[in-house]
Amino acid sequence: MNDHAVKIAGGAPTGLMLAGELALAKVDVAVVERRPNQDLTGSRAGGLHSHTIEILDQRGIADRFLAEGQKAQVAAFGGTQLDISDIPTRHNYELGLWQKHIERLLAGWVGELGVHNVMANPAETNQWADLLAITGQLYGPPAGTSTGRPRAEPTGH
Numbered sequence: 001m002n003d004h005a006v007k008i009a010g011g012a013p014t015g016l017m018l019a020g021e022l023a024l025a026k027v028d029v030a031v032v033e034r035r036p037n038q039d040l041t042g043s044r045a046g047g048l049h050s051h052t053i054e055i056l057d058q059r060g061i062a063d064r065f066l067a068e069g070q071k072a073q074v075a076a077f078g079g080t081q082l083d084i085s086d087i088p089t090r091h092n093y094e095l096g097l098w099q100k101h102i103e104r105l106l107a108g109w110v111g112e113l114g115v116h117n118v119m120a121n122p123a124e125t126n127q128w129a130d131l132l133a134i135t136g137q138l139y140g141p142p143a144g145t146s147t148g149r150p151r152a153e154p155t156g157h
Ligand SMILES: Cc1cc2nc3c(=O)[nH]c(=O)nc-3n(C[C@H](O)[C@H](O)[C@H](O)COP(=O)(O)OP(=O)(O)OC[C@H]3O[C@@H](n4cnc5c(N)ncnc54)[C@H](O)[C@@H]3O)c2cc1C
Pocket: 009, 010, 011, 012, 013, 014, 015, 032, 033, 034, 035, 042, 043, 044, 045, 046, 047, 099, 135, 136, 139, 140, 141, 142, 143, 150
């Protein structure tokens, strides 16, 4: 696990998308996630915006999301529903899709790209220790061992 050029702490949408982009750029990347599986507490994100779908389309994976989501040609702005059917894109809609599904589909994609995607398994002590060693350097103690938020301490000016 320690011999990857880049280790990303967090296998949610941001971490998985970043991993995919790096893998496409031929960077040896691994993702470590402290959750034991992709179950989420609460619903979290409920969908994808038009431009996000465009980006997924550029990567050739938009269809995977479109096949599972619910299209809506409106965008919510401060409680107001805006018609986006005339915006200049072939994806002139938003897509309703819960984050757990977004993560699952992204995880499948990065897996195809050869990304090492590790989810924590406390039963496997070595793997968990490895995870802590990596993410601890980035964020400090994992969930359950600290009440603090992830640290992002500035270095230098
Ligand atoms: C209650 C709630 C409701 C929301 N509702 C919506 C909504 O309706 N629509 C919408 O678009 N968005 C919604 N959001 C926002 C959406 O969930 C976030 O935009 C999205 O989750 C951001 O993804 P992310 O990958 O950046 O971060 P996160 O989803 O927060 O993922 C971070 C990941 O990093 C992992 N992690 C953290 N620390 C470590 C560590 N030390 N080691 C290893 N792994 C670590 C975490 O377990 C987690 O999986 C909601 C968020 C919350 C909290």
